Amino acid sequence: MIERRAFYIGGQWVHPATPKDHPVIDPSTEEVCAVISIGDQADTDAAVAAAKAAFPAWAATPLDVRRGYVEGILAQYNARAEEMAQAISIEMGAPIDFARNSQAPCVSEHIEAFLSALDRMEWVHDMGDEAPGTRIVKQPIGVVGLITPWNWPMNQVTLKVIPALLAGCTCVLKPSEEAPLSSLLFAEFVHDAGVPAGVFNLVNGDGAGVGTQLSTHPDVAMISFTGSTRAGRAISRNAAETLKRVTLELGGKGANLVFADAGEEAVKRGVRSLMNNSGQSCNAPSRMLVERPLYDRAVEIAREVAEGIAVAPAAQPGKHIGPVVNRTQWDKIQDLVQSGIDEGATLLAGGTGLPEGVNKGFFVRPTVFADVRPGMRVEREEIFGPVLVMMPFETEDEALTVANDTEYGLTNYVQTADKTRARRLALQLRSGMVSMNGRSLGDGAFFGGVGASGSAREGGVWGIEEFLQEKAVSDWN
Structure with a gap:
């Protein structure tokens, strides 16, 4: 020791x-x-x-x-x-x-x-x-x-x-x-x-x-x-x-606005990004808002990606996520996941308890909720774990309203092939940073937010x- x-x-x-x-x-x-x-x-x-x-x-x-x-x-x-x-x-x-x-x-x-x-x-x-x-x-x-x-x-x-x-x-x-x-x-x-x-x-x-x-x-x-x-x-x-x-x-509760023209890869990228570091990143894209024409397919993709994410001890080599940091965090995440179930969100993958085959360690099952509604605890609160929530939207204005309806304002994400729309949203999203189409901010840019972030x-x-x-x-x- x-x-x-x-x-x-x-x-x-x-x-x-x-x-x-x-x-x-x-x-x-x-x-x-x-x-x-x-x-x-x-x-x-x-x-x-x-x-x-x-x-x-x-x-x-x-x-x-x-x-x-x-x-x-x-x-x-x-x-x-x-x-x-x-x-x-x-x-x-x-x-x-x-x-x-x-x-x-x-x-x-x-x-x-x-x-x-x-x-x-x-x-x-x-x-x-x-x-x-x-x-x-x-x-x-x-x-x-x-x-x-x-x-x-x-x-x-x-x-x-x-x-x-x-x-x-x-x-x-x-x-x-x-x-x-x-x-x-x-x-x-x-x-x-x-x-x-x-x-x-x-x-x-x-x-x-x-x-x-x-x-x-x-x-x-x-x-x-x-x-x-x-x-x-x-x-x-x-x-x-x-x-x-x-x-x-x-903290943060980043919205990831995925438009239908962004395609399936944008959904896969968003799920993996959220699960990175076991979800323990303040700038994680934890709320995925998907345009209605892509939504049903996006739900299936998110489930498949989450079910394919391995969970293993930190010392084990390979591509997997590890535990969350301590018992307090684990308990908080379990409570929030259970609240999502109780409030009627659709559990696509994961859920409460330890992953299958695990009997010790603060491991959380990679979890995805669909059909989340504004105001649910999993939609409002920073979970800080491998838990993604998904919501459909009909119009750009609706997506913007939901994205900005949070006390946080660290990072938001936009996925669209329409550059005019992307720039328009970048100026309207209330956050210190906006990441578009999976591209990181360039060297020399700052990291920081607004509001409760x-x-x-x-x-x-x-x-x-x-x-x-x-x-x-x-x-x-």
């Missing part, structure tokens, strides 16, 4: 002020795979103090030097990528091949993208002829608290830590206590890259403890949080007293600018 009780504070691995063991559960086996410690106020205070002491020198460090340290972190990852994949697989249940090919590579992909964005940054710019001599200067905001989730652990850690460092901020990271092993390994990368002491710090803990302590700490200038909408609201309230900047990347803009130039504040200066010339 792995024992990782120390925190990374001030460039050193230090013991917690008050030992408080916390088991990390392998979701494939329900057995303890590691033990960490949960921090308390003294640990948080020490980490913030280290970051505060390091901030002036780090903020004054030349940009090319900061860039060099980040390149060093990338080199550490490249040398130890397999360790990262193994850590992610065991802590949150990502199948090992998926961890190697999708989860762990987020580190290198995001670092390379941020380094590219850095080349496009304008740190000092003039305001033109209408304000001669006036300059707008961008400077680091200060000490930042970074709170990250378990579902895409390195995706979110890298989207926060790297732009903060490039911006000139110092930081304290609180990773999810459900999936801390990958973040502890990331801290080793930072240390071995030679990043100066205090610039990056890590304290393990839960939201009620270390999360709240960071959110209320007077020496923390900003909180960047990814997680549930409920927790995002609590963090906003906690941060209000000290007038922190708060950026939130929260938060307002963060992570990635690209926007991701770095979130950690900067602007200053107007006169008579620069």
